[in-house]
Amino acid sequence: MINPSLFGDGRVWGYGYFKGANGTGCYNTVCPGFVQVSKRDLISGPLPEAPEGKRNIGSNFQQDKKTGNWWVSDIKNVGKDIHIGYWPKELFDVISDGVNIVGVGGVVKTSPSGQSPPMGNAHRPTEEDKDDMASARVRDLLVIDSSYKFKRSKRSKLEYLLDNDKCYGLIKGKEHLFLFGGKGGDSC
Template identity: 30%
Template sequence: MGMVGFTVALMVIGVIISPCVHGNEFSDHKEIEVERLLKRLNKHALISIKSEDGDIIDCVPIHSQLAFDHPLLKNHNIQMRPNIIPESTSTYTKNYTNVTQAWHKSGICPENTVSIRKIKKEDILRSNFIENFGKKMTPGILLYGSSSVHEYAAMNCKKGKYFGTKFAVNIWKPKVQVPNEFSLAQTWLSSGVGTNLNTIEAGFQVLPSLYGDNNLRLFVYWTADNYQKTGCYNTNCPGFVQTSNRITVGGTFKSVSKYDGIQIAVLVMIWKDGDYWWLQINKELVGYWPAKLFSSLGKGATEVLWGGEIVNEKTGGKHTSTDMGSGHFADEGHRKASYFRNIMTVDKTNTLREPQGVYPTITNDNCYNIKEGRNGTSWGFNFFYGGPGLNAKCP
């Protein structure tokens, strides 16, 4: 082979090899970034519990959890109990179901530890960008200019001053059509506008893109800047301080409601106690958001919402068939539709009161709807909501 031919051959080989080399460099760089993030997120556990749903629950010493990596929480004094738990003026009973998470079958974390869902490599790789892991892929809530792919059936409380909320909700395992969609039932407490929007959120969701499955899970979320740089789901970033060794944020619920059958109701309460926003599920204190994470929410919320939300990716040009709640419309009522009942708000005296001036927000009532329940019953203020999405009236 002549020198010219040899040079040309080298150039061709270089063209063929070069992309592969760059591809390997990119792959190695990403691998290093993922491993670095995993090391940062997963704190040393005293023991780890393998759950039947595939999760691994790490029992992390309470003082070692990721929350305290937040610069505002350095030297934080851990709160184990609130000073005040809101009391109700209502005589209504508020029955709820004792529920268990799937990992409980394999054990419970010891005292002075918190039960944290271990983040796996594949969890991070499902994120569009490594730096966005744990954040909402399509952020925002309806009142504040959210993406058009979000759809709602929710009740809004008129603007005021709120220091928490309490309610019972029946939980379901809604069908989600494609992995980038989700279905949830939650409450939002918010204040501020624009880039200064602060929210505290908690509820129950099916979110395959975050968890890698279609199980129903407890979740919390927060943001101090309208979902831009602050906040995340669960304990996937510093901020929310977990105190429970029994209830795991991000953990799967073993029992859910059955259509025209047994209803599994969970009692949720969020309230501001001094410098902390506490979360309680049934009678278990799960943890708290330190008020110093926020600007306006440190002084209380100005709005409260309750209800369902889905993401509609319009796969194939059609409306999604992702369920909201039970997947049945509000008109079907008890044992068939999803509900929120015994809804209360917390006032500045730490008293629970029935909400006033409540009104619905519905993006498309042919796909999902909402209906206020009968007042003056043991259910207090209540409503039904939900729907199947894609149907004859919702193409």
């Protein structure tokens, strides 16, 4: 997310947001709710610049079956995953015992000047991109069933939505879940 009013700068930041009981919610730790447990990996922070094709962010969101709390973890390719923190189950009125819909996506908001920011890595995906890492992508979306076992989501149950194809693109990939992005600009 790029949000100067929240973060104080124009960099890309990772973030967490919850919306719970009575429609209340909050970003990161701005209001009481999220319990940060890792001193090294934070729920929110600026994302480092990385060479094209070298950035990979893996996250895991799951409900602890003993406490009912909703944990977020940083998935590491090498070494142990890092538990970042959790949202207590009491914050939520409709997901106290699991969920039946999962949403993944990106949102951009036009500035007062009319400029829309880049989305993803600012590369609009093309059909030729389906097998490479030119665009931002979401892949390997797994869900945890009622037995707490990981399963791949079924493609037939996925919905894809792009509400502005003038400045941004969205393509269903082969082994990827989807590719997305675009440079933004005027009149998006």
